[in-house]
Amino acid sequence: MRFCKITSKSAFWRRFTLCVCVAYLPLASSAEPMHAIAMYGKPALEPGFSHLPYTNPQAPKGGTIRxxxxxxxxxxxxxxxxxxxxxxxxxxxxxxxxxxxxxSIDEPFTLYGLLAESVETDPGRGWVEFTLRPEARFSDGSAVTIEDVMWSYETLGTRGHPRYSAVWDKVEKMEQTGPRSVRFTFNTADRELALLMGMRPILKKAQWQDRDFSQSGLMVPIGSGPYVIDRVDPGRMISFRRNPDYWGRDLPVTQGTGNFDEIRFDYFADASTMFEAFKAGEIDVWRELVAARWDRDFDFPAMREGRIEKSEIAHGRPSGIIGLVMNTRNPLFADWRVRQAMIEAFNYRFINMTLSGGKDPRITSYFSNSELAMQPGPATGRVAELLAPFAGELPPGTLEGYALPKGGERAVDRRGISAALRLLAEAGWKVQDGELRDDRNQPFSFEILLNQSGSAMRTSAETRQIVNIFVESLRNLGIRPRVTLLDPAQYVERTNNYQFDMTWYERGLSLSPGNEQLLYWGANGVTQTGSKNWMGMTSPAAEAMIAEMGRARTYEDYLAAVRALDRILTAGRYVIPVSYSRISRLAHGASLDYPENTPLYGDWPGFMPDIWWQERK
Structure with missing residues (x-):
């Protein structure tokens, strides 16, 4: 087995600490064009750097990754x-x-110039200005212009997905300041905005101007990246071909990236079928999400013959949140006591031992596995100060400290069931003739919605097994929920419109949480379709912490705001959390390779297939 190519665990954390320490440095005192911009302090790489530290500029070009x-x-x-x-x-x-x-996925939040040759902002970050590289080109050979940039930003902000509109609403004005430069002035004090404005996809205006951008379709988008869409079999396959005339192939930020001639994605009905295709050699990479399966299920011919290798990639990113989310738009789950009762009835200890042998730790907060995570026990210091104005509206445990129940080794955790019954009784629910009912004699009835194709982090079979164990446990409370399996299209439609009571929920979180947190937890998402606020939470305290994160001038203040937010989310009891892994487990073709120096974020967008390559035979 090939392990993470960081030389040691201590070396990994030294690199992580270095990134954090850099964040403590003071901000530049005057506005001037820069090659890069960091959320706090200075970028790790000076002007004139040759390549990102986790890429291999000598990586061979060619081959296909499936x-x-x-x-x-x-x-x-x-x-x-x-x-x-x-x-x-x-x-x-x-x-x-x-x-x-x-x-750069080797730093908590630093951006380096790509289409832009420079970025400029004032000390207070009330505005940001970008200057385009004169050589920037779309794949059809036409120049990327400021007109394309401005059209893309306005179109995404007004007609695009809701994830773009929240930031666009904070732009006071957008103006062209030179032949190749554009400036954004903000109407909100938020230091992250200067970085977020550098991260929007730039589309070719001429391709879209006579079309309705808000409508879906199979028109092939023209981009400026190193790949173009080569073949499309709707619903089944899409392949990307490396553009030999890619304009940015000599930039420092692209060295050692885009190494494959072809990147192909095949679509499968479910993860079980996909795994069988991997074993048969029809696809090249498999991410294993369960430690027990990693140890148990990889004794097949391709592995024994050396055609497949196993690699473990360490990372320093937060766990995020994974588990069953309760939709508080349904009055049934509006009471925190009912949500805590569901958490008590979910015997995580037994489920974890049954599914994964208990090898992976449980998610104990939304930012587990990082220093952003809330600290055990009562809130203290700056965290307590930030939460104090909202003390009267916060659920129990936010200020005092909150911890998940331990669960039991047997399928029925009597302690958890007893605790759940007490909480449900306090909330007005009692077991009558073997069924949980309220004082109006209405049964405690709800639906658990599942995607029959599974999710990014769990196979469909695994989520069903988890839910089946949970459903059996709920019978001890007089609750018999319905479990509904939907095809992916129906599942997306219903979850986009919050038409569920409980469902499987996964949200990856970074080391630099910011404005995107409003899309996840903001009150607008209660009614605005397509947000990630599946739990339907409305929390002025949470929104205040997110605003505080944007205003923070020092890393210490930022850290306190994130930890305070973590307390609000965790003690809100919106999700029944399961486990996470401190490593990524990738099984892959033996001819595939990646650099020795694994980035801080590990296996994250920007890692695979971006910096991998195929060894020449």
Whole structure:
């Protein structure tokens, strides 16, 4: 087995600490054009750097990598809410379309110039200005212009997916300041905005101006990235071909990237079918999400014959949140006591031992596995100060400290069931003739909605097994929920419109949380379709912490605001969390390789297939 290519765990954390310490440095005192911009302090790489530290500039070019997705697709436009899009266009940044700046996944939040040759901002970050590289070109050979940039920003902000509109609403004005430069002035004090404005995909205005951008479809987008769409079999396959005339192939930020001649994505009905295709050699990479399966299920011919290798990639990013989310738009789950009762009834200890042998740790907060995570026990210091004005509206445990129940080794955790019954009784629910009912004699009834193709982090079979164990446990409370399996298109439609009571939920979180948190937890998402606020939470305290994160002038203040937000989310009891892994487990073709110096974020967008290559035979 090939392990993470960081020399040691201590070396990994030394690099992580270095990134954090850099964040403590004071901001530049005057506005001037820069090659890069960091959320705090200075970028790690000075002007004139040769390549990103986790790439191999000598990596060979050529070959094909065959990847896979579950589900289907009916659209090549991932920048709108409508349709079931090809997600690799969106989740593989810089492959087809590019942004003004590109992110280094070896730093918490630093952007380096891509389409833009420089970035400029004032000390207070009330505005930001970008200057385009004169050589920037779309794949059809036409120049990328300021007109394309301005059209892209306005179109995404007004007609694109809701993830773009929240930031666009904070732009006071956008103006062209030179033949190749554009300035954004903000109406909100938020230091992150200067970086976020560098991360929007730039589209070719001439291709879209006579079309309705808000409609999904299979028109092939023209981008400026190193790849173009080569073949499309709607719902089944899409392949990307490396553009030999790519304009940015000599830039420092692109050295050692875009190494494959072809990147192909095949779509499968579910993860089980996809795994069988991997074993048969039809796809080249498999991400294993369960430690027990990693140890148990990889004794097949291709592995024994050395055609497949196993690699473990360490990372320093937060766990995010994974588990069953409760929709508080349904009055049934509006009471925190009911949500805590569901958490008590979910015997995580037994489920974890049954499914993964107990090897992976449980998610104990939204930012587990990082220093952003809330600290055990009562809130203290700056965290307590930030939460104090909202003390009267916060659920129990936010200020005092909150911890998940331990669960039991047997299928029925009597302690958890007893605790759940007490909480439900306090909330007005009692077992009558074997069924949980309220004082109006209405049964406690709800639906658990599942995607039959599974999710990014769990196979369909695994989520069903988790839910089946949970459902059996709920019978001890007099609750018999309905479990509904939907195809991916129906599932996306219902979750986009919050038409569920409980469902599987996964949200990856970075080391630089900011404005995107409003899309995840903001009150607008209660009614605005397509947000990630699936739990339907409305929390002035949470929104205040997110605003505080944007205003923070020092890393210490920023850290306190994130930890305070973590307390609000965790003690809100919106999600029944499961486990996460401190490593990524990738099984892959033996001819595939990646650099020795693994980035801080590990296996994250920008890592695979971006910096991998195929060894020449």
């Amino acid at each position: 990847l896979a997705e579950t589900g289907s697709f009916d659209s090549l436009n991932p920048w709108i809410l409508m349709g079931n899009p090809v997600w690799p266009i969106y989740t593989q940044p810089g492959m087809l379309t590019e942004s003004l700046m590109t992110r």
